[in-house]
Amino acid sequence: MCLVLLDQNKLLHRPPKETSLNRLNEGQHPAQQRLIVEELLVHRLVMIKRRDDYAEQSALGCPYPHDIVTQFFAGLPFTLTKAQRRVVQEIRDDLQQPYPMMRLLQGDVGSGKTVIAAISALSVIGNNAQVALMAPTELLAEQHYRVVKQWFEPLQIHVSLLTGRLSKRRRDVLLSELADGQIDLLVGTHALFQEDVCFKRLALMMIDEQHRFGVHQRLALKAKGMVSGYVPHQLMMTATPIPRTLAMSVYADLDCSVIDELPAGRKPIITLALDNHKRDAVIERIVNLCDQGQQVYWVCPLIEESELLQCEAAEKSAQQLAQQLPLLTVSLLHGKMKSKDKENTMRLFKDGLIHVLVATTVIEVGVDVPNASLMVIENAERLGLSQLHQLRGRVGRGSVSSYCILLYQSPLGAIARERIRVMRDTQDGFAIAEKDLELRGSGELLGTRQTGETNFRLANLVRDRYWLSEVQKIADKLWENHPEIARQMIARWLGGKEDLIGV
DSSP: OHHHHHHHHHHHHSOOTTSOHHHHHTTOSHHHHHHHHHHHHHHHHHHHHHHHHHHTSOOOOOOOOHHHHHHHHHHOSSOOOHHHHHHHHHHHHHHTSSSOOEEEEEEOTTSOHHHHHHHHHHHHHTTTOEEEEEOSSHHHHHHHHHHHHHHHGGGTOOEEEEOTTSOHHHHHHHHHHHHTTOOSEEEESGGGGSTTOOOSSEEEEEEETGGGSOHHHHHHHHHHHHTTTSOOEEEEEESSOOOHHHHTTTTTTSEEEEEOOOOTTOOOEEEEEEEGGGHHHHHHHHHHHHHTTOEEEEEOOOSSSOHHHHHHHHHHHHHHHHHHOTTSOEEEEOTTSOHHHHHHHHHHHHTTOOSEEEEOGGGSSSOOOTTEEEEEETTGGGSOHHHHHHHHTTSOOSSSOEEEEEEEOSSOOHHHHHHHHHHHHOOOHHHHHHHHHHHHOHHHHHTHHHHOTTOOSSOOTTTTGGGHHHHHHHHHHHHHHOHHHHHHHHHHHHTTOGGGSOO
16 A cells, blocks of 8 residues: 555656646546545544544533523523424433533524523533633623523522633632632633633533634643543534535534524525615615614625724724714724723613614624614625625524625626625525535635644545545444554554544
C-alpha cells in the first residue's frame, strides 16, 4: 500500500505533461480519487474511534427527577410539541447512562431549543450536579440567561451569567460561588472555559450554535468537568440545519435529535425581494406596520471583514432611517456596544418602546420579540442562505402575518440571484441548508477558519459526497475486523491530532 501511495503522491505533485489539468482541477483524476477515498475513510474511522472511546468513559448517570420537572412544566405558559417531547425523551434516556451523552440537537429557527436545554439542565441539577450553557455572543448568552432564570427562579435554582464584561469584584464572587457548588447553571460566552473558572461538579455542558466555537475551546470546557472524575455529558445545539451529507460525516460520532415541528400558531413568513431603488416603498410599509402597533428589524450585513466598519454602516443606516421616519423611534444595536446598552436597547424593543431596530448581524440568533413582524435585510446579496434564513427567523413569532424584505443592489450575480430565489420559494431550513452547501461548500458553511472542522486536504464533501455511503460500510468493517490497521491509517494521516477533527 505504501508504494501505491507514494506513486499517487508523486503523480499529484509532479503530474506528467499528458495529464489532464481539467481532471486534476475537478478532483477526478484516479490518483486523487484514491487518496480522497482514503481520507474520507480515515475521517470516518476517527468518528467510530471517538464514539467507542466515549462509551468507555465514566459520566454521572442522572435518574430522571420527576418532581422538579413536573413543577417546571406546571409553570410553563405553553405545552411542548410532539417533536419536543420526543427529543426530551431521547436526551432523558442518554443522561441516565453511566457514560457520557454526545448528542447534537438540531432545530430550525423558532422551534424551541431553549426549553429543551432547560429540561436537560433540570435532569442534571435534580441530581445535585452543575450545568454549563455556552453561547457564541453576549447577546445570545444574555437572552438565554434571562429566559432560563425566569423559568428556574420559582424552583429555587441558582442561575448565573458569566461574560467578559463582568467587573473583577463581581466575577470573583461568581467564581467563588461556582467552585462551592452554589451555582446550579452557569450561562456564558467564551469566558466559561478560562483557566480560573472551576466547577464543583460539572455534569452537563450545552453549547449553542456549537459550530461557532473552536475545537480547542470545546475541549477546554469539557476538561472543567473531568476535575470531579467524570466526563460531562455534552449537548450541542444548532439552529442552522445541517445537511444530511455533513451529518453523515462531520457529526458521525454524535447521536442526532431533530425538532422538526414549529410551535402551534406560527404563520408562514412572506419573503419579498426588492431592488435597492425601491427603498421608498419599504419605508412606506414600515410606517403602515408601525401605525398598526407592530415593530421592525432593519439589518445591515457585513460590508468588510471588519466589525468596526460593519458598525459604522449600521450607524449610517440608523441616521438615515431616523430622518426618513421622524414620527417613529429608531434605535441601533451592534456588537461594539457596552453590554448594559445592548441589554437596555433590547428590553426597550421587546417592550414596544422602539419601533425600528437597526442592527448588524449580531441579532442573527437568539433574539425573540413576538411583536416584530417585518425583517428588512439590506444588501441581502452579500449573505449566504443559512444566514439569511437565520435572520428571517427573528420574525414570525407572533400571531400576525410577518414579512421579510431582501433589499439587493443590482446587478445580481448568478449565485446571489439563486440564493434570493431559494429564500422566496421555501422556508424549510433543511432544504435551504442543502442548497447552501451546494453553493458555498462545506468549509464556509461550517466556518472552518474558526473551528478547524472538515479540514480535509483533498476531499470535498460537496463534490465527493457520492463516496460517503460506501466509505461508511468499509470503515465499519475495517474497524470491526482489523482495528490495528485502522489505527495505523489514522496515525499516518493525522499524526495523533484526531482530537481536533470535527466536534
